[in-house]
Amino acid sequence: xxxxxxxxxxxxxxxxxxxxxxxxxxxxxxxxxxxxxxxxxxxxxxxxxxxxxxxxxxxxxxxxxxxxxxxxxxxxxxxxxxxxxxxxxxxxxxxxxxxxxxxxxxxxxxxxxxxxxxxxxxxxxxxxxxxxxxxxxxxxxxxxxxxxxxxxxxxxxxxxxxxxxxxxxxxxxxxxxxxxxxxxxxxxxxxxxxxxxxxxxxxxxxxxxxxxxxxxxxxxxxxxxxxxxxxxxxxxxxxxxxxxxxxxxxxxxxxxxxxxxxxxxxxxxxxxxxxxxxxxxxxxxxxxxxxxxxxxxxxxxxxxxxxxxxxxxxxxxxxxxxxxxxxxxxxxxxxxxxxxxxxxxxxxxxxxxxxxxxxxxxxxxxxxxxxxxxxxxxxxxxxxxxxxxxxxxxxxxxxxxxxxxxxxxxxxxxxxxxxxxxxxxxxxxxxxxxxxxxxxxxxxxxxxxxxxxxxxxxxxxxxxxxxxxxxxxxxxxxxxxxxxxxxxxxxxxxxxxxxxxxxxxxxxxxxxxxxxxxxxxxxxxxxxxxxxxxxxxxxxxxxxxxxxxxxxxxxxxxxxxxxxxxxxxxxxxxxxxxxxxxxxxxxxxxxxxxxxxxxxxxxxxxxxxxxxxxxxxxxxxxxxxxxxxxxxxxxxxxxxxxxxxxxxxxxxxxxxxxxxxxxxxxxxxxxxxxxxxxxxxxxxxxxxxxxxxxxxxxxxxxxxxxxxxxxxxxxxxxxxxxxxxxxxxxxxxxxxxxxxxxxxxxxxxxxxxxxxxxxxxxxxxxxxxxxxxxxxxxxxxxxxxxxxxxxxxxxxxxxxxx
RNA sequence: GCGCCGGUGGCGGAAUUGGUAGACGCGAGGGACUUAAAAUCCCUUGUCCAAAAGACGUGCGGGUUCGAUUCCCGCCCAGCGCACCA
Numbered sequence: 001x002x003x004x005x006x007x008x009x010x011x012x013x014x015x016x017x018x019x020x021x022x023x024x025x026x027x028x029x030x031x032x033x034x035x036x037x038x039x040x041x042x043x044x045x046x047x048x049x050x051x052x053x054x055x056x057x058x059x060x061x062x063x064x065x066x067x068x069x070x071x072x073x074x075x076x077x078x079x080x081x082x083x084x085x086x087x088x089x090x091x092x093x094x095x096x097x098x099x100x101x102x103x104x105x106x107x108x109x110x111x112x113x114x115x116x117x118x119x120x121x122x123x124x125x126x127x128x129x130x131x132x133x134x135x136x137x138x139x140x141x142x143x144x145x146x147x148x149x150x151x152x153x154x155x156x157x158x159x160x161x162x163x164x165x166x167x168x169x170x171x172x173x174x175x176x177x178x179x180x181x182x183x184x185x186x187x188x189x190x191x192x193x194x195x196x197x198x199x200x201x202x203x204x205x206x207x208x209x210x211x212x213x214x215x216x217x218x219x220x221x222x223x224x225x226x227x228x229x230x231x232x233x234x235x236x237x238x239x240x241x242x243x244x245x246x247x248x249x250x251x252x253x254x255x256x257x258x259x260x261x262x263x264x265x266x267x268x269x270x271x272x273x274x275x276x277x278x279x280x281x282x283x284x285x286x287x288x289x290x291x292x293x294x295x296x297x298x299x300x301x302x303x304x305x306x307x308x309x310x311x312x313x314x315x316x317x318x319x320x321x322x323x324x325x326x327x328x329x330x331x332x333x334x335x336x337x338x339x340x341x342x343x344x345x346x347x348x349x350x351x352x353x354x355x356x357x358x359x360x361x362x363x364x365x366x367x368x369x370x371x372x373x374x375x376x377x378x379x380x381x382x383x384x385x386x387x388x389x390x391x392x393x394x395x396x397x398x399x400x401x402x403x404x405x406x407x408x409x410x411x412x413x414x415x416x417x418x419x420x421x422x423x424x425x426x427x428x429x430x431x432x433x434x435x436x437x438x439x440x441x442x443x444x445x446x447x448x449x450x451x452x453x454x455x456x457x458x459x460x461x462x463x464x465x466x467x468x469x470x471x472x473x474x475x476x477x478x479x480x481x482x483x484x485x486x487x488x489x490x491x492x493x494x495x496x497x498x499x500x501x502x503x504x505x506x507x508x509x510x511x512x513x514x515x516x517x518x519x520x521x522x523x524x525x526x527x528x529x530x531x532x533x534x535x536x537x538x539x540x541x542x543x544x545x546x547x548x549x550x551x552x553x554x555x556x557x558x559x560x561x562x563x564x565x566x567x568x569x570x571x572x573x574x575x576x577x578x579x580x581x582x583x584x585x586x587x588x589x590x591x592x593x594x595x596x597x598x599x600x601x602x603x604x605x606x607x608x609x610x611x612x613x614x615x616x617x618x619x620x621x622x623x624x625x626x627x628x629x630x631x632x633x634x635x636x637x638x639x640x641x642x643x644x645x646x647x648x649x650x651x652x653x654x655x656x657x658x659x660x661x662x663x664x665x666x667x668x669x670x671x672x673x674x675x676x677x678x679x680x681x682x683x684x685x686x687x688x689x690x691x692x693x694x695x696x697x698x699x700x701x702x703x704x705x706x707x708x709x710x711x712x713x714x715x716x717x718x719x720x721x722x723x724x725x726x727x728x729x730x731x732x733x734x735x736x737x738x739x740x741x742x743x744x745x746x747x748x749x750x751x752x753x754x755x756x757x758x759x760x761x762x763x764x765x766x767x768x769x770x771x772x773x774x775x776x777x778x779x780x781x782x783x784x785x786x787x788x789x790x791x792x793x794x795x796x797x798x799x800x801x802x
Numbered sequence: 803g804c805g806c807c808g809g810u811g812g813c814g815g816a817a818u819u820g821g822u823a824g825a826c827g828c829g830a831g832g833g834a835c836u837u838a839a840a841a842u843c844c845c846u847u848g849u850c851c852a853a854a855a856g857a858c859g860u861g862c863g864g865g866u867u868c869g870a871u872u873c874c875c876g877c878c879c880a881g882c883g884c885a886c887c888a
Contacts, residue, residue: 329886613827749869787868
């Protein structure tokens with residue numbers, strides 16, 4: 001009998017797959033398609049660790065399962081964001097790295113260079129780099145041509161460690177997404193001229209399409225919150241004794257009669273003009289103080305602060321003179337940076353009014369009807385909302401307005417790496433796009449990658465690269481020294497897998513239409529940033545006719561992370577990482593590791609690393625292995641279908657669970673089947689060859705997505721000469737799902753008293769009378785009377801006794 | 803503060819529409835094989851009780867129901883997300 005030794009088997013099949021490309025999908029096949037992907041970017045500086053294993057394995061299991069079900073299933077494997085190659089790990093785990101992965105993720109090679117890394121694979125990436133740049137720059141150029149890429153000077157988040165600006169989405173808890181450790185500094189705000197993508201133009205459609213996505217509610221909600229749509233109105237308030245006016249945004253125009261003061265953000269440009277001489281000292285002091293406060297401090301301050309400007313505005317409906325204040329609870333970046341305060345109906349305004357003793361007027365009663373609102377009294381507040389806006393519009397002092405929290409996407413970075421922005425700045429023509437046929441703009445070779453120090457990247461020092469002729473006028477001009485946010489690359493990379501050698505477009509239409517959207521996408525983070533950017537870019541590519549479907553990911557799973565045994569995050573500094581290759585090589589093999597990762601917990605739960613887990617799943621694979629070995633040596637015996645009665649229910653359970661992505665219970669069903677087969681072989685010693693063959697084929701095929709190497713080996717041992725990984729998913733037959741006997745539980749007043757074994761098909765009346773017989777039931781009934789008998793067919797009888 | 807999700811043995815976790823709570827695995831205990839150990843195989847394993855019988859048991863307190871881990875109300879705790887967005 002051959003012993004199970006993964007270190008023997010796994011290299012054999014790795015080699016086979018690598019050489020024969022068994023898993024390379026036929027991208028032009030007519031079979032039904034299944035496209036699964038893992039997010040390439042697992043957030044950790046610790047290099048390849050168990051978290052990557054988890055990510056890769058989830059999509060790979062799904063892809064293998066679908067392939068066994070007869071789909072043309074594709075699961076390309078990328079590079080992780082920190083540049084470590086998936087290849088080594090992927091081959092070890094039986095995930096086949098595809099040729100196409102070498103054509104994605106612009107800019108990382110230069111990142112490695114900047115970090116002083118260099119090895120064979122980074123050199124290999126370098127040979128593909130121009131192509132990486134080309135398509136990212138091409139997308140920028142299309143955006144520019146459509147007016148969706150523009151330059152603006154505004155306050156930006158700034159990471160002092162990277163010397164670069166960041167987008168809103170890249171600021172996490174006040175820190176840079178790349179530097180969010182305890183010792184890292186908070187981000188600051190700086191006014192810098194930047195390139196933006198006008199994602200706000202897509203805000204509405206992104207929001208509207210969110211509900212229809214087959215994603216978890218949490219992620220959908222996070223996206224909706226991030227987009228943050230508010231419908232309301234903008235209203236002009238005249239300033240007393242002045243020609244000026246103040247425009248405010250409100251979602252509650254119905255409360256306009258209750259607006260008893262105005263509040264402006266301290267940064268509001270009208271503040272200086274509104275401030276009276278008496279108040280000037282106090283206002284200047286307040287503005288200076290708020291300016292010094294970090295954005296985070298400002299957000300965390302609970303107590304309301306503010307000062308009076310000395311000016312009064314006129315409530316356009318009541319004509320009342322109301323004071324104009326400034327306060328930092330009003331944000332300059334949202335709405336108009338000014339609000340009308342309605343203390344009676346807004347908690348924040350009430351707090352402010354209470355503190356500074358400002359008046360409040362109730363304008364809506366408990367029944368939601370208007371009061372103290374002149375001609376609108378008695379109306380329902382939502383009707384009043386419309387009527388008041390209509391009146392303001394008629395008077396030319398207001399209009400209905402929709403506002404979003406989502407800001408335009410800041411895409412410039414002052415880094416050496418990343419795709420250069422394909423723009424030439426000409427003194428005469430301004431920013432001019434590099435013509436498509438001159439793409440890509442590649443990065444120059446540099447020795448020193450440190451930022452230029454003047455707010456520009458190291459590229460500002462690359463004189464030869466920098467100075468070029470303007471494509472329009474031919475005059476002297478300079479290249480843009482900013483590079484593109486690498487999130488742009490990750491917003492379209494999934495498309496490139498489908499058509500890696502296309503030199504006309506990022507992806508050919510036929511391929512994209514055939515495969516997109518990605519059926520199943522999983523990753524460990526980025527509920528907002530990456531997932532919003534990817535949706536935006538895909539919608540844009542849809543609009544310009546590159547892809548049919550506006551959404552990139554049909555199904556998205558935000559899987560839990562793996563933490564150290566004590567619940568801490570794995571980190572380089574703590575040195576608590578778990579190296580999957582070490583576990584594999586220590587003798588357990590990749591199959592046991594994969595199986596454990598999928599078995600330990602449901603995918604969306606966080607999982608603590610348990611070093612006893614892999615030995616457990618190793619044991620399971622070993623038990624399956626032993627069944628197959630013993631079967632080969634066993635002698636034929638009597639016919640019996642006992643084995644079918646355990647295998648068919650198991651197939652049904654495992655299939656259903658896999659369809660639902662409940663891998664842990666699917667594996668539990670396979671383990672249970674294995675235990676049942678052990679019991680049966682003790683009784684009939686593999687007697688019925690045909691039925692045992694079916695059972696073991698089914699078991700091995702079901703185990704195959706999780707333990708691909710061992711399964712392939714066993715599949716061949718069972719006499720097959722095809723691969724288990726294609727068209728091998730077992731079918732169950734309903735006729736074996738029903739047991740000969742049914743087990744009926746007998747309860748008395750809801751308490752379990754006995755269990756009956758009755759032949760299948762026993763009549764209801766017979767079950768009910770049988771339920772009265774067991775000794776324990778008789779005892780429990782005692783002197784009582786059976787008032788009612790409840791029978792749930794095939795399950796239980798409950799006797800109601802008094 | 804608001805929103806979402808959750809709280810089940812020593813541990814990770816199972817339980818269609820309310821219907822045998824604890825599947826499966828780990829750990830633990832016992833046994834077989836072995837000179838011995840490892841590996842392997844078998845048995846036991848929610849708590850109380852010597853055992854049977856029984857009682858108790860899904861964060862806490864109520865409720866609905868023949869029957870509640872599941873539904874309703876009120877708490878407590880933990881996690882995640884958002885966090886002055888007018």
